[in-house]
Amino acid sequence: MFNYILKRIAQSGLVLLVVGFVAFSMFRFVGDPIDNMLGQERTQEDVERLRGELGLDLSFPVQYGRFLMDAIQGDFGVSYRQGRPVADIMAERAPATLELAAVSATLAISIGIVLGVFTAIRRDGWIASLIMTTSLIGVSLPTFLIGIVLIYVFSVHLGWFPSFGRGDVVQLGFWTTGFLTKSGLLALILPSITLGLYQMTLIMRLVRSEMLEVLRQDYVRFARARGLSERVVNFRHALKNTLVPVITVTGLQLGSIIAFAIITESVFQWPGLGLLFINAIQFVDIPVMAAYLMLISVMFVTINLMVDLLYVFIDPRLRKGGL
């Protein structure tokens, strides 16, 4: 058991190293930050000097080694574009992304489960068919298009919601929140729908098919035969038994909500980590790109590690040897 955990943690560490290595080797093809940092009047001399100062003239393994040594000590370097420590910038941007992800995940889970149950119970009704048909939009349309359509309808035409940004935010210690102001809450609505729509339809379809499966089981029939009310049958017996796979998938999807926020954030100019990353690519801001990719991979690796460990607790067979 203990060995298993140690082994999984060691594997996770290895995955991080590999991700970092691959990411770092790709930076050389992203472009050259020097021209963005120096203006029109730069000379070849300036170019060489800055390249030396930034350590870009060093070989790739040396650069990667330096990055790793600093990263282990929690130092992700200084952003080429902003001239500030990357850790500060990321800390400043993280609340925006996390709040957006939290709201979209809540929306996706609650609406997804409700609609999933509804379409399973009333599988032949016309409302259920309508929901199933429209849910195809959520699965098939790209995020940026949904975002632009929402902006066009609800901001430009109806003027209900702001078309970009986070609205007014309140500073609570190191955290900035949009939950406490009206403009902040309004600003959350369109981006969180855009970001959560795919996950919502996914959860809905998953719940629906699981429900249909469970509703055919013998114990549901017996429950009905006992004369229990439809509500008790559907929610206490059927829904509960569908939730195990739903929770697994939702957990994994949480990671991708944060990672996929890049597109939503750039459509809505949402000042989070994804937007920071996109701008960093444009500017070849290597320290920011490296830190972001490492952060995302740490997140995915942690989620996977936790899921693996949970399996051990859930499934007693895994606890006994063989691993």
Next chain:
Amino acid sequence: MSATFKANNPFGESILKRIIYPALILAVTTSAHAATLKWAGTTDPQTMDPHAVISTPVLGFLNNIYEGLVRRGKDMAIESALATSWEPIGEGKGWRFHLREGVIFHNGATFDADDVVFSYQRASAESADTKGWFAPISEVKKVDAYTVDFLTKAPNPLFPDSIANWMIMDADWAKSVGAVTPNKDEGNAATLNANGTGAYQLKKRQPGLETTLAKHNDWWGEDIGNITEATFTPIKNPATAVAALLAGNVDMINPVPIQDAARLEKNTQIKVFKGIEARVIMLGFAQQADVLKYGLDQGKPNPFLNVKVREAVAKSISVPAILRTIMRGNAQPASQLVSPAMRGFSSVNSDRPDFDVKGAKELLAEAGYPNGFSFGLKCPNDRYLNDEAVCQAVTAMLAKVGIKAELDAMPVRSYWPELRQDNFDMYLLGWSPGTFDHEHPIRFLASTPNPEKKLGSWNFGDYSNARIDELLPMIQAEIDDNKRQEMLDEVTDIYQDEYAYVPLYIHPLVWGTRSNVTLTQRPDNFFILRWASIN
């Protein structure tokens, strides 16, 4: 509320009448005129340090906060700012500037000659991007508290013009916050804060997110609109910016995507400001390479060494067609390396080569390429408006005379390194003269590259002409405007005859505002806040 106030206060009524009521009235009347403006642009100014980076987003933004000894007016002409007057000293020895008295920095400090000398040292430091502006300067001397002499190595009639974007920083402030020299790599206090003398002061700076400016109430000038507070938000995605303008979430955006300009013009709540930028878009050639580097004829002798081939390229491109279709009528054809709005434009050379497919084919035949050839064209895809589309059009037009361009378009972050390594046969380049003078592109694009003398640093194709190299220092030192223009005309004539570059068009400038905004659009793409008002 006033009732409780009165009850608890023995002076009651009289205080209300004497102090609070007038204050309230004042507040109400000023707020009727005062206005807050929100604007959006594609790029966040990467620093608040006026000497760290020369780029349009940075200098344009900081022109609202900092001021120079001289500044540019609405017509781009040089006018007095922190210097009230200036005159040449000796026989081309340099320039004397008389400084404005009673100017106050945003932190309350007084402006004088020490700030000018300090700002010179700061802006010419090794780590300053602006140091090139001071290459002609040998010494800066404080004569008295409000007089400063700039001694030049050679006569320099254009020096006052060349420092319009050199901004003066408070010496004591910079020393006290530890920002004596700019630091681009790691930043310092001046990267995030500012203390200038401009009409607006930096109120809040959140890099990449939002920057707020507030009116500097002690500003010395009077030419200022009714904006008391202004917020800038960088919006990367052009569709998002247009939506924000249409929804009224911002008052002004720069730029308006060229394909949206016509649609926005029809909207009564929106105004579209169109102009031309100082930037000229042109094609350049590999002028020294022995062989072609790309395309099917890779490794064969370089046809662009032959002036007839370069002329054929110029004749086979229909600039009006490009402007009509890709630029939707928002740009003007260019005949030389600068636009007609720039100082030193050569009006005797203002004709473009005609669009002439037959002539182009004849020239190719004369040059020994009756069946054309194949080569590589390099192009950026995110630097200039619709740059890749322009290159595609050029490729199609060249194909009609038998020259097959293999187009390779890439993001600008990879583009400059490619050009620096000479990885091209032909390339697209845009040039905006920082000094608004014809001498600038001649120095950077038409001079033989010479790192020591800092010449030709953007002349990627290594174009070289001995007479131009000889004329450039003479142009730089000539005080007589007529003689100077004659030499500029001669240089223009040479580079046009040799088809050193094929100038295509002048980059358009399209801004959009809500219909209640008035502003002035300047060809350097600077948004000067004090010329804006909201009605």
